[in-house]
Amino acid sequence: MKPAPTLLSTAFLHPAGQALPEPLLALRKQRGAALVDMPMPTRKTENWKYSSKYLKLTDEMATSLPATGKTGSALAVPGYKVVFINGVVMPEASEYPDLDNIRIQRFGDLSDAEASELVERLDSTLDAKAVQFAGLNTARFEDGLVIRLKPDAVLDQPLFIIHEVTADSSGSAFPRIFVDAGRNSQLTLVEEYISSGQEAVFVNSVTEFTLAEGANVTNIRLSMGGENVQHIGATGVTQQRSSRFESHCVGFGGPLRRHDLRVRLEGKGAECKLNGVVVTQSTQHYDNHTTIEHVAPNCDSEETYRNIAADKSHAVFNGRIHIHPDAQKSNANMSNKNLLLSTGAEIDTKPELEIYADDVKCAHGATIGQLDEESLFYLVSRGIGRREANVLLTMAFINELVAQIPVEAVRDTVQARLNQFFDQTFQEA
Amino acid sequence: MLSIKNLHASVEGKEILKGINLEIKAGEVHAIMGPNGSGKSTLAQVLAGNDAFEVTSGSVTMNDEDLLEKETEERARDGVFLAFQYPVEIPGVSNLQFMRTSVNAMRHHRGEPEMNAAEFMKLAREISKQVDLDPAFLKRGVNEGFSGGEKKRNEIMQALMLQPKLAILDETDSGLDIDALKVVSDGVNALRAEDRAILMVTHYQRLLDHIVPDFVHVLADGKIVKSGGRELALELEDRGYAWLGIKDDETAASSALSNSAN
Ligand SMILES: Nc1ncnc2c1ncn2[C@@H]1O[C@H](COP(=O)(O)OP(=O)(O)OP(=O)(O)O)[C@@H](O)[C@H]1O
Ligand SMILES: [Mg+2]
Numbered sequence: 001m002k003p004a005p006t007l008l009s010t011a012f013l014h015p016a017g018q019a020l021p022e023p024l025l026a027l028r029k030q031r032g033a034a035l036v037d038m039p040m041p042t043r044k045t046e047n048w049k050y051s052s053k054y055l056k057l058t059d060e061m062a063t064s065l066p067a068t069g070k071t072g073s074a075l076a077v078p079g080y081k082v083v084f085i086n087g088v089v090m091p092e093a094s095e096y097p098d099l100d101n102i103r104i105q106r107f108g109d110l111s112d113a114e115a116s117e118l119v120e121r122l123d124s125t126l127d128a129k130a131v132q133f134a135g136l137n138t139a140r141f142e143d144g145l146v147i148r149l150k151p152d153a154v155l156d157q158p159l160f161i162i163h164e165v166t167a168d169s170s171g172s173a174f175p176r177i178f179v180d181a182g183r184n185s186q187l188t189l190v191e192e193y194i195s196s197g198q199e200a201v202f203v204n205s206v207t208e209f210t211l212a213e214g215a216n217v218t219n220i221r222l223s224m225g226g227e228n229v230q231h232i233g234a235t236g237v238t239q240q241r242s243s244r245f246e247s248h249c250v251g252f253g254g255p256l257r258r259h260d261l262r263v264r265l266e267g268k269g270a271e272c273k274l275n276g277v278v279v280t281q282s283t284q285h286y287d288n289h290t291t292i293e294h295v296a297p298n299c300d301s302e303e304t305y306r307n308i309a310a311d312k313s314h315a316v317f318n319g320r321i322h323i324h325p326d327a328q329k330s331n332a333n334m335s336n337k338n339l340l341l342s343t344g345a346e347i348d349t350k351p352e353l354e355i356y357a358d359d360v361k362c363a364h365g366a367t368i369g370q371l372d373e374e375s376l377f378y379l380v381s382r383g384i385g386r387r388e389a390n391v392l393l394t395m396a397f398i399n400e401l402v403a404q405i406p407v408e409a410v411r412d413t414v415q416a417r418l419n420q421f422f423d424q425t426f427q428e429a
Numbered sequence: 430m431l432s433i434k435n436l437h438a439s440v441e442g443k444e445i446l447k448g449i450n451l452e453i454k455a456g457e458v459h460a461i462m463g464p465n466g467s468g469k470s471t472l473a474q475v476l477a478g479n480d481a482f483e484v485t486s487g488s489v490t491m492n493d494e495d496l497l498e499k500e501t502e503e504r505a506r507d508g509v510f511l512a513f514q515y516p517v518e519i520p521g522v523s524n525l526q527f528m529r530t531s532v533n534a535m536r537h538h539r540g541e542p543e544m545n546a547a548e549f550m551k552l553a554r555e556i557s558k559q560v561d562l563d564p565a566f567l568k569r570g571v572n573e574g575f576s577g578g579e580k581k582r583n584e585i586m587q588a589l590m591l592q593p594k595l596a597i598l599d600e601t602d603s604g605l606d607i608d609a610l611k612v613v614s615d616g617v618n619a620l621r622a623e624d625r626a627i628l629m630v631t632h633y634q635r636l637l638d639h640i641v642p643d644f645v646h647v648l649a650d651g652k653i654v655k656s657g658g659r660e661l662a663l664e665l666e667d668r669g670y671a672w673l674g675i676k677d678d679e680t681a682a683s684s685a686l687s688n689s690a691n
Contacts (some may be wrong), residue, residue: 375517381501382531384502386502
């Protein structure tokens with residue numbers, strides 16, 4: 001057997017697509033140069049301990065997938081829509097408003113001045129050392145979307161971003177989004193990652209949000225891609241005074257799924273609420289790494305993640321809360337519960353608290369368990385079938401989080417996919 | 430209707446039921462009394478199909494069909510209902526959703542159409558009134574945070590909803606205040622019917638003032654040691670279990686009995 005590569009293959013360091021403003025091309029080049037020695041994660045890499053074995057990048061995957069196709073355009077969404085195919089925006093499949101106070105632009109359509117401004121801010125929400133693969137996205141993106149809300153701007157409907165990869169050949173895609181939410185602006189952004197085709201592909205996505213004072217942003221992220229898609233994604237958020245960020249991440253497993261979510265509460269009184277649901281089956285994998293930095297005082301964070309692992313699948317949760325010395329009167333709550341639906345499944349969970357301020361309220365809890373036999377017996381003793389009883393109890397585990405997703409169409413999509421999972425996982429006795 | 434012959438059952442290798450014989454006919458009400466730990470709940474759970482208990486020998490038939498062959502849910506659909514001594518709390522599944530799923534599973538089994546949400550709601554409201562539970566309880570998680578008495582009323586509510594052929598009530602009277610005992614007894618009496626049998630486990634004679642049983646059995650150390658009419662319950666109340674030659678756990682049982690006398 002070939003030994004695992006110790007460095008990222010240089011094949012990954014050749015971006016395609018030159019249709020970008022000069023400042024973005026320069027940034028890309030600079031990031032690429034910095035990645036020449038990027039070590040590949042191994043079991044010994046702390047934040048990849050449980051997941052490195054799932055990461056299998058081949059040189060065939062290094063080539064960018066062609067920016068064509070329009071499957072995603074068929075999706076009806078109750079709101080505005082931007083379709084990315086293989087990391088590139090498809091304007092003809094997209095429908096979104098062009099308003100004075102809300103600009104939604106492709107990277108390629110930015111003026112040099114606007115691009116320079118963006119270059120200053122790209123990657124600012126993510127710590128390059130902790131989120132190794134975010135840098136790769138910056139070295140490779142071929143397009144991207146920048147969403148800028150001026151002060152007080154309110155987008156009246158959710159904006160759906162459909163990220164599709166068409167895996168008709170082996171290759172990769174590097175979708176990129178940057179959201180600049182001005183003072184007291186409001187936005188609901190739904191990101192849905194889907195795939196078609198069967199070849200082995202790699203998706204490396206980054207979405208960043210900067211929230212100015214009083215901004216209110218909701219981000220729903222659905223990871224629905226196929227069995228052939230390795231996906232490493234990162235979401236970075238910085239929040240100024242009294243802003244509010246709400247995130248709902250729902251992920252279904254794959255050969256490799258990794259999501260890093262990092263929130264920095266930089267302004268007094270900012271608050272974030274992070275909900276997550278992960279469902280894995282067969283030999284799938286899913287790894288969520290979240291970090292909440294309480295930098296400023298009087299901020300609230302509330303995090304609730306649930307993992308469900310069936311068959312021989314493997315789910316990982318790592319939740320870190322870091323309360324900085326100045327962050328007095330921080331209020332941080334983290335709950336992670338895990339449900340193993342088979343003895344062959346594995347879940348690794350690790351809450352990490354680092355508290356450097358003395359006047360804080362911080363609570364966390366993590367549990368791992370199975371469906372409760374007594375509850376099952378109670379249900380079937382009322383004539384309810386085994387399958388249905390299992391479904392009721394499994395749904396009970398995540399009901400609350402699914403119900404909190406603020407867009408009905410997304411809840412329906414999630415429920416439909418869950419029903420599929422239940423059909424595959426639970427049989428009648 | 431129900432015929433139990435020489436039933437032996439054990440849990441984790443320990444024999445609990447040591448040869449139970451019991452015949453129950455349609456329309457009858459049987460009470461089972463006996464000291465703590467004698468196996469009353471075990472009998473109830475075995476009848477309902479809890480596979481935490483292993484039946485090592487004996488037979489149970491209901492309407493001439495082998496009950497022990499059947500899965501728990503099949504037994505329920507054939508009309509076996511167990512009101513649990515300790516009803517289970519299931520947060521995240523609403524009482525309403527639970528009961529509706531249950532009622533529809535039964536209807537499906539009988540080849541009847543499902544009840545829609547509105548029809549079901551109407552029925553649920555009526556019955557919750559009958560057991561004096563605020564309909565707001567329907568929205569809460571199954572038994573979640575219910576008081577002891579509320580849980581028991583919820584069990585009776587389910588029995589009324591499902592109209593079983595054989596209702597097994599495991600200490601449904603325990604922990605009830607006087608008004609609740611009346612409500613629950615009225616519920617059980619409403620269940621009494623020509624074509625239905627009731628098997629109730631109780632420690633308290635006072636329940637039997639409200640629900641007059643046809644037979645009373647004393648279960649001790651996994652066996653029925655005495656059977657009689659309702660006067661047996663009165664005698665137990667007066668004399669405790671000791672006169673029957675039952676040695677262990679009398680203290681708990683007789684103190685329970687004397688509590689009920691107060
Ligand atoms: N799951 C179990 N594991 C081990 N022992 C058990 C289990 N369930 C019951 N037992 C034991 O079986 C015996 C009978 O228990 P059971 O619950 O049937 O008694 P009971 O007559 O209903 O008592 P009570 O009046 O206190 O309700 C007890 O000694 C009990 O500890
Ligand atoms: Mg008992």
